[in-house]
Amino acid sequence: DTEVTQTPKHLVMGMTNKKSLKCEQHMGHRAMYWYKQKAKKPPELMFVYSYEKLSINESVPSRFSPECPNSSLLNLHLHALQPEDSALYLCASSQAGGYTFGSGTRLTVV
Amino acid sequence: GQQVMQIPQYQHVQEGEDFTTYCNSSTTLSNIQWYKQRPGGHPVFLIQLVKSGEVKKQKRLTFQFGEAKKNSSLHITATQTTDVGTYFCARPRLNAGNNRKLIWGLGTSLAVNP
Numbered sequence: 690d691t692e693v694t695q696t697p698k699h700l701v702m703g704m705t706n707k708k709s710l711k712c713e714q715h716m717g718h719r720a721m722y723w724y725k726q727k728a729k730k731p732p733e734l735m736f737v738y739s740y741e742k743l744s745i746n747e748s749v750p751s752r753f754s755p756e757c758p759n760s761s762l763l764n765l766h767l768h769a770l771q772p773e774d775s776a777l778y779l780c781a782s783s784q785a786g787g788y789t790f791g792s793g794t795r796l797t798v799v
Numbered sequence: 800g801q802q803v804m805q806i807p808q809y810q811h812v813q814e815g816e817d818f819t820t821y822c823n824s825s826t827t828l829s830n831i832q833w834y835k836q837r838p839g840g841h842p843v844f845l846i847q848l849v850k851s852g853e854v855k856k857q858k859r860l861t862f863q864f865g866e867a868k869k870n871s872s873l874h875i876t877a878t879q880t881t882d883v884g885t886y887f888c889a890r891p892r893l894n895a896g897n898n899r900k901l902i903w904g905l906g907t908s909l910a911v912n913p
């Protein structure tokens with residue numbers, strides 16, 4: 690299995706909602722990432738998990754809360770988001786080389 | 800700093816023409832990665848270059864890493880409509896270890912007229 694699976698593919702949420710994005714990989718990669726991407730921009734790193742421990746938090750607001758339940762799963766919990774948080778949220782994994790990205794969750798905050 | 804400059808920002812070609820995008824750094828790179836993102840899609844890893852002067856080919860795509868390891872290029876021969884998308888280069892951040900943090904170029908968007 691050489692894929693990263695993300696659910697849901699699309700999400701519309703209100704500013705008072707709580708939702709979670711999910712990511713799964715079975716390639717045995719020990720690093721997993723959350724990225725945010727706005728239209729016509731490169732991906733912007735949010736969090737890095739290395740061996741199931743949070744190793745990098747790029748000063749992301751606390752309304753985004755990551756979780757790594759095990760080596761295959763990565764979640765991103767969302768609460769009280771703002772309209773400017775609308776974007777494509779990408780999960781990725783890697784070992785020593787290139788990243789394998791999931792197809793992303795297109796999030797709209799209304 | 801550690802930024803990578805990618806040029807051009809946009810390129811519009813006729814199908815069958817060649818295309819090249821360049822990635823430049825002011826500091827020496829330990830490696831450089833290239834990704835392709837189709838419109839509405841997600842980034843897909845193409846290649847990682849590590850050695851000075853390295854040249855790698857993938858069908859019509861040729862990747863080069865400069866002798867000084869400060870620049871890289873991606874060349875597509877005889878473009879096809881399937882080549883449409885944005886091509887990103889990315890370098891590891893210094894002291895991040897094991898490519899755990901990448902610094903991305905702004906990308907080159909390629910449009911191909913059939």
